[in-house]
Amino acid sequence: MTLSAYIEGVGLLGPGLSGWAASLPILAGTQRYQPGRTVLPLPALLPAAERRRCGAIVKLSLATGLEAIDAARLDAAKLPSVFTSSGGDGENCHAICEMLASGDRQISPTRFHNSVHNIAAGYWAIATASMATASVLCAYDGSFGAGLLEAMAQAVVDRTHVVLMACDTPYPDPIDSVRHIPDAFGVALVLAPQRGDHALARISIGLTGTQSDRNDDEALEALRRSVPAARALPLLCCIAQRRQANLVLDYLEHTNLAVDIAPC
Amino acid sequence: MNPLWLSHFTSTSSIGRGIGPTLAALQEGRAGLAPCEFDGVDLAAFIGKVADVDEVALPSRLAEHDCRNNRLALMALSQDDFSETVHAAIENYGAHRIGLFIGTSTSGILQTELAYRRRDPVTGALPADFHYATTQNTYSVADFVQKYFGLKGPAATVSSACSSSAKVFASAGRMLRAGLIDAALVGGVDSLCQTTLYGFNSLGLVSEQACRPFDVERNGLSIGEAAAFAMLEHTPDNLDENSVLLLGLGESSDAYHMSSPHPDGLGARMAMESALEMAELKPGQIDYINLHGTATPSNDAVEGAAIQALFGSATPCSSTKGATGHALGAAGALEADICALALQNDLLPAGLNSRRIDPQLDIAYLLSNRHQPVARVLSNSFGFGGTNISLILGRASAV
Numbered sequence: 037m038t039l040s041a042y043i044e045g046v047g048l049l050g051p052g053l054s055g056w057a058a059s060l061p062i063l064a065g066t067q068r069y070q071p072g073r074t075v076l077p078l079p080a081l082l083p084a085a086e087r088r089r090c091g092a093i094v095k096l097s098l099a100t101g102l103e104a105i106d107a108a109r110l111d112a113a114k115l116p117s118v119f120t121s122s123g124g125d126g127e128n129c130h131a132i133c134e135m136l137a138s139g140d141r142q143i144s145p146t147r148f149h150n151s152v153h154n155i156a157a158g159y160w161a162i163a164t165a166s167m168a169t170a171s172v173l174c175a176y177d178g179s180f181g182a183g184l185l186e187a188m189a190q191a192v193v194d195r196t197h198v199v200l201m202a203c204d205t206p207y208p209d210p211i212d213s214v215r216h217i218p219d220a221f222g223v224a225l226v227l228a229p230q231r232g233d234h235a236l237a238r239i240s241i242g243l244t245g246t247q248s249d250r251n252d253d254e255a256l257e258a259l260r261r262s263v264p265a266a267r268a269l270p271l272l273c274c275i276a277q278r279r280q281a282n283l284v285l286d287y288l289e290h291t292n293l294a295v296d297i298a299p300c
Numbered sequence: 301m302n303p304l305w306l307s308h309f310t311s312t313s314s315i316g317r318g319i320g321p322t323l324a325a326l327q328e329g330r331a332g333l334a335p336c337e338f339d340g341v342d343l344a345a346f347i348g349k350v351a352d353v354d355e356v357a358l359p360s361r362l363a364e365h366d367c368r369n370n371r372l373a374l375m376a377l378s379q380d381d382f383s384e385t386v387h388a389a390i391e392n393y394g395a396h397r398i399g400l401f402i403g404t405s406t407s408g409i410l411q412t413e414l415a416y417r418r419r420d421p422v423t424g425a426l427p428a429d430f431h432y433a434t435t436q437n438t439y440s441v442a443d444f445v446q447k448y449f450g451l452k453g454p455a456a457t458v459s460s461a462c463s464s465s466a467k468v469f470a471s472a473g474r475m476l477r478a479g480l481i482d483a484a485l486v487g488g489v490d491s492l493c494q495t496t497l498y499g500f501n502s503l504g505l506v507s508e509q510a511c512r513p514f515d516v517e518r519n520g521l522s523i524g525e526a527a528a529f530a531m532l533e534h535t536p537d538n539l540d541e542n543s544v545l546l547l548g549l550g551e552s553s554d555a556y557h558m559s560s561p562h563p564d565g566l567g568a569r570m571a572m573e574s575a576l577e578m579a580e581l582k583p584g585q586i587d588y589i590n591l592h593g594t595a596t597p598s599n600d601a602v603e604g605a606a607i608q609a610l611f612g613s614a615t616p617c618s619s620t621k622g623a624t625g626h627a628l629g630a631a632g633a634l635e636a637d638i639c640a641l642a643l644q645n646d647l648l649p650a651g652l653n654s655r656r657i658d659p660q661l662d663i664a665y666l667l668s669n670r671h672q673p674v675a676r677v678l679s680n681s682f683g684f685g686g687t688n689i690s691l692i693l694g695r696a697s698a699v
Contacts (some may be wrong), residue, residue, distance in 0.1 A: 037479045088556075120456075123437065129412075133615025136494045137416035148499030149559040149684055152405060153438050153459035159557040167567060169551035170687055171471060172460040174438035191473040213425075214432040243454065243480065245398070259413050290452040291396065296559040 037241040041191040042102045042235040042300065046275065047100030047106030047201075047224035050074055050266065051259065056103055063269075063276035067284055069255045074220040081163040089146050090159050091125040092205040096222040097156035101201045104224035108234050110197060112164035115226075116190055117157065118200045120173040120183025122264040125216070126207035156203065180223070180267045181202070181287030188241055191227040200225045202265040221263040221273065235300040237275050244294035248286040271295060301578050303545035304473055305535045310380040311528035311637040312623045313446075314348030314371070318379030323641050326649045329669065333522050338492050339410070343501050344508040348524025348625025350375070351493060351671040357518045358444075367408035368407040368491040373445060376489070376527030379452030380476035384669060385531055386449050389483050389665040396435035399481040400455040401472045402442040403465030404486035405683075406459070406628030410493035429511035441489045453481050459629065461650055461683030462592075464488060465528065466632025468512040468690055470549055472532050475644075487529035488633035496628060503559060509553045511620035511626070514604065514665045518595045524625020530640075539695035544640040547676065548579025554686025561599055567688045568680065572610055575678065576692040586692070587672075590635045590679040593619020594626050603680065604661030611663075618651035618666040632681040636691055639677045643695045646673055648688075677686045 046056045052058040052072040073286045076095040079087055081102070098118065105112045123129070128150045136142050136240055152158070154172040161170060171190070175182035187200035187286035203222035228235065250269045251257040260269040269288040274281045278299040285293040303458060314332025315325035325332070333346040356371035377383050389398055415430040434440055442457040450549070454475055458467045465488020472484035500506045500523060507520035535545060554567035561568070576583060589611070592603055600619075607617065620638050627634050642649060648670040657665045675698035679691045 038477055039480070056483065111686040124441075129409075132495055132499075133409075133412050134415050136498065137419070141494065141498050143495075143498050143502055145503045145559070148495070148502055151495060151499065152461045152558075152684050154461055154683070154685045154687060155558070157460065157687065158555075158558045161553040161686055162557070165555050165556050167553050167570060168472075170460065170553050170685075171467060171551075172458065172687070173456045173471075174459055176433060176437055176439040176443065179439075182454070185454055185480075186456070186471060186474070187482070189471075189478045193474045193477045204464075210419060210426045210453045214426060214430065215437070288446075288452075288455055291454065 038240045039188040039192045040240040041188055041227045041229055042231050043225055043237045043239055043275065044232060044234040045104035045226035047103030049096060049100055050221040051219040054211050059278050062244065063273045069253055074100050076220060079163060081160060085158060086162060091127055091150065092220055093121060093125050093203055094156050094159045096203045096205060096220050097160060097201045100224035101160060101199055102221040104226045104274045107201055110226060113166045113293055114168060115166060116168045116196055117160060117170045118183050118187040118198060118250045119170060120179045122174060122176055122179045122204050124155055125150050126205055128210050131213055158220040168201045175288065177264045178287045179264045181285055181293050184293065191229045195229050197228050202268060204263050218262050221266045223265055223268045231300065237300055238298045240296040242294045243291050244284060245290065246284050246292060248249045248284045271297060275296050301548060303535050303547050304462060304476060305533045306544045306546060306640055307531045307532040307533050308382060309637045310376060310387040311526065311634050312350060312376035312379060313526035313634055313667050314350055314524050315623050320460060321518050325623065326647065329650055329652060331510060331652045333625055341494060341496060341497050341625035343497060345506045346510045347492060348521040348522060351679050362444060362447055364431040364434040365440065369408045369441055369489055370444045372491045372525060372527045373441055373489045376529060382454060382529060386485060389443055389531060396452040397482040398451050398453045398633055399472055399475045399484040400442055400451050401447060401458055401484060401486050403458045403468045403629045404441050404490050405459060405461050405464055405493055406493050407438045407542055408440050408557060409495050409516040412434040413494050414633060433650040457569040461685055462628050462631055463681040463683035463687045463689050464629035464632065466681035466689045469546060469691055470551055470689065476534060484532045485529065486532055488630035489527040490627055490629040491525045498535045505596045505697040507595065510653045511622055512654045513593035513595040513622050513651050514657050514661055516656050516658040518600060519598060520596055521594045522625040524627045526627035526634045527628040528536055528637045539696040541587055541695065542644050544643055545694050545696055545699060547694045548572030548575045548692045550578060550690050556686055559684050561602040565602040567686055568603055568606040568682060569610055571688040571690040574679065575692050579692045581676065586615055586678050587674045588677045588678050589615055589617035590621040590639050590643060590677060591617050592680040592682045595621065596598060604663050608662050613629040613662045614664055615667050616648050616664045616670060618649060620649055622652035630672060635679045639679050639693045642677055643693060646671055648674065
């Protein structure tokens with residue numbers, strides 16, 4: 037059983053990857069990948085109060101999601117969304133746990149409402165005025181796979197455009213020592229149920245027990261393995277190279293995603 | 301849409317371990333709320349705590365998953381022959397054809413809270429027996445359930461705060477319709493922790509007494525914990541008329557504020573409207589509404605207004621959170637199970653603790669149990685970040 041849809045827009049931010057357009061030569065293999073630090077833009081769409089309160093995962097989701105939707109020439113306010121991440125706001129989680137372990141357990145209201153796993157989805161809806169459905173998932177290292185499968189199911193079953201945002205950000209110490217994510221990485225995909233004017237590629241996915249594919253480039257492979265959302269990289273490289281390919285992407289221990297990708 | 305079949309379900313909360321005790325508590329109007337005695341918390345609050353969670357032992361092969369949330373999950377899975385049902389489904393469909401979608405808001409964060417109290421005084425390091433991936437991480441509970449049963453199909457944790465375990469029905473339904481799976485184990489598990497107790501307290505949303513949804517004097521929620529599960533399958537041709545079906549669901553976002561609902565209840569209304577649309581039903585065909593009904597002043601006001609606008613003042617409704625407390629990420633699945641019990645037992649459960657319904661909220665809030673045939677019910681779940689979902693369940697005889 038496979039699900040098929042069309043990719044109409046991509047958003048990307050990561051270490052040394054500053055947007056989808058800027059990253060195309062790197063992913064296409066014509067420019068050498070230089071790892072750097074991820075630069076997160078301020079979310080201009082959010083009201084000033086929310087902009088001050090939001091953490092890295094919100095900035096990352098907003099930036100990548102909007103880049104993908106702009107490319108697809110769609111209105112974010114009407115688009116169902118799927119958010120997937122291995123964790124929420126790591127800095128905020130650490131601050132709450134530290135306070136609760138101290139004598140003063142009176143955490144602040146903002147700290148608390150920023151602790152939910154769906155923090156990016158909440159700020160996204162506020163920023164884009166989208167009242168469409170938002171699905172928020174986690175599957176640890178397989179979070180990108182879980183999100184892609186959910187978004188594909190929405191596109192196919194609900195016959196709708198949908199935006200997928202897969203984002204991960206680091207924890208500070210001491211959680212960093214037990215869950216090391218070296219830097220922020222986010223990818224967004226706009227999926228369409230039918231081929232439209234802005235289609236970049238046709239994608240079909242199914243489930244497989246086969247081992248996942250690696251990136252040929254050593255540095256990109258290191259990135260793919262170190263951040264859950266970066267498990268998307270083999271797919272992004274194929275889209276950038278405008279190459280027809282059969283890929284296997286990481287998902288769960290016993291189940292990976294078999295992906296057919298073909299340029300439009 | 302074609303209805304989906306809840307072929308089996310079970311729930312464990314402060315009012316009962318398993319379906320039998322849960323139904324008995326509903327019939328007797330018995331609440332599970334008590335003054336807060338949990339992990340040294342010094343708040344004037346009532347909580348819905350499940351007894352003996354600490355006594356549950358995980359299988360040794362899954363020892364690294366040991367935390368209150370997964371113990372509560374295992375306690376619930378051990379009731380009502382639910383585990384046997386999962387094994388039978390594996391026999392029937394194959395482990396790779398069963399999806400797994402579990403809602404939680406805080407997962408095993410209590411384990412991290414405890415670990416932070418035992419950090420190395422010199423290095424600040426967490427204790428060596430703390431296992432982040434299998435306890436704190438949001439995926440922990442789905443990972444635990446998947447490994448416990450040996451499931452090999454699609455799996456994810458859904459985590460959209462207090463709507464999480466109602467949203468699992470949406471994800472599972474899409475996968476079933478897409479043909480990726482033949483059955484789905486869905487559910488929700490959330491357990492007590494200091495993050496939510498002190499967090500809701502910081503927002504001024506915790507009542508110092510047992511919560512009183514829709515009461516004119518309501519002044520906040522009571523936090524509870526629960527684990528509730530259901531098997532969701534395609535509807536077979538010949539079903540017992542007492543079987544429970546998922547007839548429709550509707551989802552929306554508030555796009556308003558992280559922790560306050562849309563003041564006009566627009567998101568709530570959109571969710572209920574699209575659930576009715578998917579089920580191809582009119583508001584008058586709904587026999588009972590299980591309210592989100594957290595008992596905070598603004599949440600109940602907004603939900604009441606949305607229901608009044610869509611259903612008028614005649615549809616019987618209640619919030620069972622007066623009995624169970626607000627089980628947060630487990631509330632959606634718990635209340636879906638309670639709705640299933642209502643359908644199968646001709647019971648409209650009363651809202652407990654409330655005495656005088658807010659005269660501003662012109663809805664038919666049930667202050668005592670009502671016994672009558674129940675064909676179709678709607679259950680609301682609204683979460684922080686403004687994620688809303690309404691489920692419509694019905695008896696097979698009503699389709």
